[in-house]
Amino acid sequence: MSGEIATRSGSRSSKRRTNDPEGMRRRVLDVAEDSFQTRGYHASSLGDLMAAAGVTGGALHHHFPTKKALALAVIEERVAAAVQDTWIAPLQAAPSAREGVRAVFEAVAAELEQQGFVRGCPLNNLAHELSLADADFRSALARIFSGWRQAIADKVREDQEMGGEGGTDPDRFAALTVAAYSGAMSMAKTAQDAGVLRECLKGLEEGSPSQSGLPAKRRRRVLRRQTIR
Amino acid sequence: MSGEIATRSGSRSSKRRTNDPEGMRRRVLDVAEDSFQTRGYHASSLGDLMAAAGVTGGALHHHFPTKKALALAVIEERVAAAVQDTWIAPLQAAPSAREGVRAVFEAVAAELEQQGFVRGCPLNNLAHELSLADADFRSALARIFSGWRQAIADKVREDQEMGGEGGTDPDRFAALTVAAYSGAMSMAKTAQDAGVLRECLKGLEEGSPSQSGLPAKRRRRVLRRQTIR
DNA sequence: TCCAAAACAGGATGATCATCCTGTTTATAA
DNA sequence: TTATAAACAGGATGATCATCCTGTTTTGGA
Numbered sequence: 001m002s003g004e005i006a007t008r009s010g011s012r013s014s015k016r017r018t019n020d021p022e023g024m025r026r027r028v029l030d031v032a033e034d035s036f037q038t039r040g041y042h043a044s045s046l047g048d049l050m051a052a053a054g055v056t057g058g059a060l061h062h063h064f065p066t067k068k069a070l071a072l073a074v075i076e077e078r079v080a081a082a083v084q085d086t087w088i089a090p091l092q093a094a095p096s097a098r099e100g101v102r103a104v105f106e107a108v109a110a111e112l113e114q115q116g117f118v119r120g121c122p123l124n125n126l127a128h129e130l131s132l133a134d135a136d137f138r139s140a141l142a143r144i145f146s147g148w149r150q151a152i153a154d155k156v157r158e159d160q161e162m163g164g165e166g167g168t169d170p171d172r173f174a175a176l177t178v179a180a181y182s183g184a185m186s187m188a189k190t191a192q193d194a195g196v197l198r199e200c201l202k203g204l205e206e207g208s209p210s211q212s213g214l215p216a217k218r219r220r221r222v223l224r225r226q227t228i229r
Numbered sequence: 230m231s232g233e234i235a236t237r238s239g240s241r242s243s244k245r246r247t248n249d250p251e252g253m254r255r256r257v258l259d260v261a262e263d264s265f266q267t268r269g270y271h272a273s274s275l276g277d278l279m280a281a282a283g284v285t286g287g288a289l290h291h292h293f294p295t296k297k298a299l300a301l302a303v304i305e306e307r308v309a310a311a312v313q314d315t316w317i318a319p320l321q322a323a324p325s326a327r328e329g330v331r332a333v334f335e336a337v338a339a340e341l342e343q344q345g346f347v348r349g350c351p352l353n354n355l356a357h358e359l360s361l362a363d364a365d366f367r368s369a370l371a372r373i374f375s376g377w378r379q380a381i382a383d384k385v386r387e388d389q390e391m392g393g394e395g396g397t398d399p400d401r402f403a404a405l406t407v408a409a410y411s412g413a414m415s416m417a418k419t420a421q422d423a424g425v426l427r428e429c430l431k432g433l434e435e436g437s438p439s440q441s442g443l444p445a446k447r448r449r450r451v452l453r454r455q456t457i458r
Numbered sequence: 459t460c461c462a463a464a465a466c467a468g469g470a471t472g473a474t475c476a477t478c479c480t481g482t483t484t485a486t487a488a
Numbered sequence: 489t490t491a492t493a494a495a496c497a498g499g500a501t502g503a504t505c506a507t508c509c510t511g512t513t514t515t516g517g518a
Contacts, residue, residue, distance in 0.1 A: 019484050019495050040358055042271035045475060057477090058497050067476065120357065124415050128349065128357035129269055131419045142419045169435070175413070175425050176432030182415050183408030186353050190360045190371045196404050203405030206398070207436020248465050248514050274505060286507090287467050296506065 025063045027053045033078045075140045082122045088151040097155040105201040112194035120189035149174040254292045256282045262307040304369045311351045317380040326384040334430040341423035349418035353411045378403040
């Protein structure tokens with residue numbers, strides 16, 4: 001009744017077939033990513049995925065011999081890309097680490113409030129369900145967490161080379177940022193309310209005295225004073 | 230080979246039976262809690278639970294008519310109790326909110342390092358898998374998050390009535406604390422390394438100038454200065 | 459002692475699921 | 489054109505799973 005059946009590109013009823021391996025693989029990954037995120041890995045059946053993607057069992061098995069292989073592809077191609085697109089790239093483009101973090105938090109909060117539904121952090125969603133289930137899952141997910149943290153820490157170090165963020169430990173700042181975001185998304189998902197994201201961002205900024213528009217030298221003096229115990 | 234079969238209290242092979250509804254219910258909950266946490270809800274089969282608990286299908290169905298009812302009981306009785314025991318009670322007994330938070334972080338980190346295995350936060354583990362799956366699950370889990378946050382915020386307010394924590398927003402502090410802990414546990418679980426908990430705790434403390442042993446008045450002055458923009 | 463309800467035993471059932479297997483069609487290179 | 493492998497179709501299969509059902513034992517009150 002409700003589920004739309006995905007039709008192949010051409011709606012001709014003829015028996016003509018056009019091989020499109022990349023397209024078919026992409027469609028399967030699209031559907032799998034969506035289902036793994038909203039229903040979870042174990043709650044997603046390959047039958048449902050096949051129906052949603054308009055793909056037969058033979059095709060699915062050809063591209064992804066097992067369900068685990070499919071999930072691994074979702075993690076390595078889609079989840080990693082999501083972290084890259086929503087976090088790493090915007091952060092690297094930002095004028096500073098702190099402003100980048102602030103921008104990401106607010107962008108995500110705004111997006112969630114607009115669509116009125118919180119699906120959670122793609123990485124954390126799968127990490128919780130799959131980290132203990134399989135060593136391959138775990139290492140793939142851990143790699144993404146690690147890259148995320150390192151990108152933030154690198155940005156802080158970059159700020160420091162420009163004369164800012166004197167009193168900040170880059171790795172510590174990165175760990176706390178990722179943790180606060182992950183935990184805030186977890187709460188936002190459970191409460192179905194993105195407000196906690198903004199609240200956590202304020203808490204994150206409240207502790208640190210650095211403000212946005214100030215030049216590096218002034219920022220540095222303020223930070224130095226605080227660092228002296 | 231590996232799985233021990235739980236035997237009933239008496240190892241007599243006689244057909245004598247002793248009704249023990251509370252004990253049987255407790256044993257089922259013990260096994261279900263463990264399995265839901267380590268394998269997840271969907272990956273746990275009632276057959277496995279029955280075998281692990283040494284319980285028949287009839288007995289299981291008598292106490293928990295559906296798998297959902299069992300999970301709801303685990304959430305409301307066990308997960309809530311875990312949050313109460315490891316967070317709320319220690320926090321309320323602590324001399325201040327900040328010291329309580331610090332103590333919990335370090336106690337959990339030490340415990341995880343001792344047992345050499347990170348199973349994750351009981352609440353977050355189930356929240357990620359079940360929040361979007363069912364409205365009853367979601368509201369039960371959201372209630373626990375809410376109580377957790379409120380207990381922390383109340384402790385901050387208590388500190389403020391005693392003259393401390395002048396510049397801290399209680400709800401903001403609580404949200405950030407829960408988020409940082411939840412996210413840190415998520416990373417710790419994925420990396421199987423509790424070190425990130427200590428790192429996040431340091432990041433949490435680094436921002437705020439309040440130190441532990443100082444009397445309220447001195448703390449207050451320092452905080453005031455920072456609050457004035 | 460007796461009876462009704464609770465507590466428990468254990469198998470039946472129908473549905474679901476991931477994987478596999480045998481073919482058929484399409485693309486590619488020789 | 490032809491041979492070969494990739495791409496895809498679609499059903500078979502065996503295992504697993506949650507629930508249900510019938511029957512037996514135990515318990516507690518009348």
